[in-house]
Amino acid sequence: MTDDLRGTLDRVGDRFNLGEYEIDAYLAVLEHGELTASDIADKTDIPQPRVYDTVRSLSDRGLVELRESRPMKIVAVDPEDAFGDLRSSFTEMVDELEARYTAPTRxxxxxxxxxxxxxxxxxxxxxxxxxxxxxxxxxxxxxxxxxxxxxxxxxxxxxxxxxxxxxxxxxxxxxxxxxxxxxxxxxxxxxxxxxxxxxxxxxxxxxxxxxxxxxxxxxxxxxxxxxxxxxxxxxxxxxxxxxxxxxxxxDGTERPFPRRYASIRRAVKDIREFSREAGESEGGSESGTGDESETGEFYASVEGRDIETGESVTVSGRVVDLAFEDSEEVASLVVETTDGRVDIGGRVAALEDIEGQVIVIGRDGPPAL
CATH class of the missing domain: 3.30.870.10 (Endonuclease Chain A)
Structure with a gap:
């Protein structure tokens, strides 16, 4: 580390290394412009015996001025004057630190x-x-x-x-x-x-x-x-x-379809809620996937694994059934494919045919993965 960079870090660290009492006192003086030690003790939680040490520390950092009158007055320094000299130094310091930074491979x-x-x-x-x-x-x-x-x-x-x-x-x-x-x-x-x-x-x-x-x-x-x-x-x-x-x-139905999911629960909940709202708006039933009406018709394309062989599989077709409990312990859907109906579950599925890892739900036909 260069001497210039080390010196800048020292100056910045010293200027900003404020304790709790120093912060409280500094903010109080900034807000009122000028206070006595007694005023600061009254307006903050700083014990009276600690006020003098606290304001002298702020004075040493150039953040306040001390006027040795009776009683002593603590006068705020314009923040532009107090910190202005650090602006260019701070910018240069960040640039140099960034140049030295090596991103970790997390x-x-x-x-x-x-x-x-x-x-x-x-x-x-x-x-x-x-x-x-x-x-x-x-x-x-x-x-x-x-x-x-x-x-x-x-x-x-x-x-x-x-x-x-x-x-x-x-x-x-x-x-x-x-x-x-x-x-x-x-x-x-x-x-x-x-x-x-x-x-x-x-x-x-x-x-x-x-x-x-x-x-x-x-x-x-x-x-x-x-x-x-x-x-x-x-x-x-x-x-x-x-x-x-x-x-x-x-929001209920704000996002357009097709929608992509990593969680079977979110996919099933969206289908169920969308079908329910569509059914209510048309005076229909609140349950089911809506096989009897266009508003309740959904299609799914799923990437996942066969739960028995572990092989990667892709299936797509119309959603013909749902299983969902409000506890969210059960969530699955059934897709009608060209080879028949396939039960889709979530991660580490055991009761269904396929462990769904990426699920895309569409309205007009099987969506692209």
């Missing part, structure tokens, strides 16, 4: 354990950004605000987003927060024991406890980079978390 790891809060959040962001057609996320209200723009971009791109917010008591009110901007369906779940997770296309996923994202405890997050393992997180989300949450908002 893709080769099937499972990774991480303990850093910032690293876990970086993986959550990465999983969200990688989703191409299906995304499941469980977030706290604070993380929802943090990743709002990323989720909105996915929805705008046509990605199906299932959003779980926890704890429900702190979830934004649907009348004040546009959940359909960031999700195709959003639910809230009680309890801070609900983990933070994100699953993209049933494959790439991250799982962490809420404790792992609190600064006062050392916990860990788990990253799964392969579908056979990412499916575990997706299954846990769908059967344990999602089914025990209350719906906040749902």
């Amino acid at each position: 893709e080769t790891e099937a499972v990774s354990l991480v303990k850093s809060r910032s690293t876990i959040l970086r993986y959550v962001e990465e999983v969200i950004e990688s989703a191409e057609f299906e995304l499941a996320v469980s977030l706290t209200p604070a993380l929802l605000r943090r990743f709002r723009d990323d989720l909105a971009a996915k929805v705008a791109d046509g990605v199906s987003v299932e959003l779980l917010v926890t704890p429900a008591s702190k979830a934004p009110d649907p009348d004040e927060f546009d959940y359909l901007e960031v999700a195709t369906i959003a639910r809230a779940r009680r309890g801070i024991t609900t983990p933070i997770l994100a699953v993209a296309d049933g494959e790439y996923s991250v799982y962490a406890t809420q404790d792992a994202l609190r600064d006062d405890r050392e916990r860990y997050g788990v990253i799964f980079n392969r579908s056979a393992l990412g499916f575990l997180v997706s299954g846990f989300f769908g059967t344990v978390l999602w089914t025990t949450a209350e719906t906040l908002a749902a």
Whole structure:
């Protein structure tokens, strides 16, 4: 590392290495322009004996001025003057650090354990950004605000987003927060024991406890980079978390067909819900796939494996039956192919004929995979 770069890092680190008391005092002085030590003690939680040491530390960093009157006054320095000299240095520092950066090859790891809060959040962001057609996320209200723009971009791109917010008591009110901007369906779940997770296309996923994202405890997050393992997180989300949450908002039928799925449960739920709404709008039945009407006709193309031989197979045809329980423990569909009817299940299916790994549902005929 060059002396110039090391010196810049030292200056930036010293300027921004503020403790809790220093931050509170600095913000109080910025807000009021000028305060005495007694004022700062009154307006913050800083003990009176610590105020003088705190403001002298801020003065040493050039963030405030001390006027040795009686009583001593602490005067805010214009942030432009306090930090202006760091702008060009900071930009140059980032450019040089970027030039030295060698990206780690994380893709080769099937499972990774991480303990850093910032690293876990970086993986959550990465999983969200990688989703191409299906995304499941469980977030706290604070993380929802943090990743709002990323989720909105996915929805705008046509990605199906299932959003779980926890704890429900702190979830934004649907009348004040546009959940359909960031999700195709959003639910809230009680309890801070609900983990933070994100699953993209049933494959790439991250799982962490809420404790792992609190600064006062050392916990860990788990990253799964392969579908056979990412499916575990997706299954846990769908059967344990999602089914025990209350719906906040749902768009129902906004995404056009054909739709691509990594989860058999989401495919079956969409078919069932779309058929029900179509039947209600035409005064028909709420159940079944709608063999008797055009509005309920669906087609499926599926890539997967024969559950007995393990061989890769591709099937396509009209969907003629569904099996689904509200607990989401059971979800399957039956496809009428040129060779007869085939039962399609989800990952690690045992009762059906085919383990569906990629499922595409269309309306006018078997869609392309």
